[in-house]
Amino acid sequence: MDPVTQAALGAAVGQLVGGRVLGARAALAGACAGAAPDIDVIFSAGGDWYDSLRLHRGITHSLFFGPVIGPALGALAWHLERQRFTAVRKRGFDAAAAPLPDAAFGTRQRAIAWIAVMSFGLLSHPLLDVLTSYGTQLLQPFSDARFAIHAMPIIDPVYTLLLLLGVALGVRRATGHSTPRVTLIAAATLLVTSVYLGWAATINARAEAWARADLAAEGVDYDQLSAFPTLLQIHYRRIVARSNDADHVGYVSLWKPCDIRWESAPRLRPASAEAFLASREGRIFDWFTMGWLRFAPAGDDPSLALRAVDLRYGLDTDPNRSLFSVELHQNPQTAELGPSRPGRGAALERMNLLGTLAAAAYPATCPVG
Structure with missing residues (x-):
């Protein structure tokens, strides 16, 4: 922390x-x-x-x-x-x-x-x-x-x-020599804060259970599912569910649980992925993501051969966007792959998304439709 x-x-x-x-x-x-x-x-x-x-x-x-x-x-x-x-x-x-x-x-x-x-x-x-x-x-x-x-x-x-x-x-x-009350105060402080940590872990488990029930109601199959904390509070959780074919991302607030609005995207394995994963940079990023690595579409940039994102750290439901991402570029004429480098999103866009997350953490009512 x-x-x-x-x-x-x-x-x-x-x-x-x-x-x-x-x-x-x-x-x-x-x-x-x-x-x-x-x-x-x-x-x-x-x-x-x-x-x-x-x-x-x-x-x-x-x-x-x-x-x-x-x-x-x-x-x-x-x-x-x-x-x-x-x-x-x-x-x-x-x-x-x-x-x-x-x-x-x-x-x-x-x-x-x-x-x-x-x-x-x-x-x-x-x-x-x-x-x-x-x-x-x-x-x-x-x-x-x-x-x-x-x-x-x-x-x-x-x-x-x-x-x-x-x-x-x-x-x-x-x-000078502290009175025994210092030890008692410290013990009480650590007890209260440890209960808070345990509560946060319980919230994450409840978020995963809520997401599983939501996906089951929608008939969505998945092989791997986890909830992740977001920012500045413990109630609003990012949910990522993965199958062999697709990644699904949604959010739920355990302050007021509502139906999850999922966004899904097919899982990709572009030809350049193998070259990236065989490189020093690819091995490190794959290890860093702890099993939550996703290859995203390259988009319209002809120099961009590959985008790899960490699904744990998105700020919205788009599986192709993350605070931690890597871009692998190539020469448009020769298709020769160049060095990979960290992806860089717009700072203003990220700040706007942070504001959206903060508002969604404690909703007054569930959204309709």
């Missing part, structure tokens, strides 16, 4: 596992650890768009990253804290002027608290990211398999605000 949410979750986790010992430091360190795995965006700084698809949510999002790197970061934080306190005491400040009581430093309890905050803060990041549709490589470096539970959108203001409220209440209670 977005960096603010990841930092807020890390802060709440830090307060839970280290707030009683570390005070307000636990929230700050947890926030840094919670946001840190997204540093992987710099791994592809010298590469291309396909490198960013391949490397983001990779090794730093592994379930093994926190348990391995967290203890080292925690030990480093503990060491730096001890050095700082020693320097303060050498300058002649008394214990009351120091950030924490003298007896609290250099103890095994503080070392364990720092290690716990860093380790669990790092681990909280992939556990939240896997609840989105993007795909997270939880088993790196042993496998590049992508995992996704289609529960949450990339940005959800309600979830973020719940976390921030809980963290803020905990920080207010954290003065």
Whole structure:
């Protein structure tokens, strides 16, 4: 999810596992650890768009990253804290002027608290990211398999605000050695927000059940069906159903479920698809889409040999449009294929579609006809 949410979750986790010992430091360190795995965006700084698809949510999002790197970061934080306190005491400040009581430093309890905050803060990041549709490589470096539970959108203001409220209440209670209330507040915050995440996952399952019933009533056969979160809320779901012959796309709001208006398009396998899938770019994009790759009509552009789209990330019911797409161009005279590049839709059109999605998420009545 977005960096603010990841930092807020890390802060709440830090307060839970280290707030009683570390005070307000636990929230700050947890926030840094919670946001840190997204540093992987710099791994592809010298590469291309396909490198960013391949490397983001990779090794730093592994379930093994926190348990391995967290203890080292925690030990480093503990060491730096001890050095700082020693320097303060050498300058002649008394214990009351120091950030924490003298007896609290250099103890095994503080070392364990720092290690716990860093380790669990790092681990909280992939556990939240896997609840989105993007795909997270939880088993790196042993496998590049992508995992996704289609529960949450990339940005959800309600979830973020719940976390921030809980963290803020905990920080207010954290003065020097935190009172036990900080731990209780953090536990309550994580409990409430976890219920929200579970509710989102339940909504996705209900959306899939609603879509199956709707397709059955229309007599439409399919082999594969999934619901995907959209944007900024958890109620409005994009539904994609696939058969060997066609792709079907529709939307349903579990705030007020209505009959789904489907748009269908035949599945294509143009001759240039094999060449694309055999290329480095094609293999990466196919892997990225997690089984939801679609080849769309090239249209009237004679230089366009192929369009490949990710069905998970459309903004309307047209199966041929997606936020993630690839265009493979060719020389109109020689038909020689050129390099593929990311598709680029009109920014204004996308913003208009975002507005349509927001209005459709909470309808007052079901549309007629």
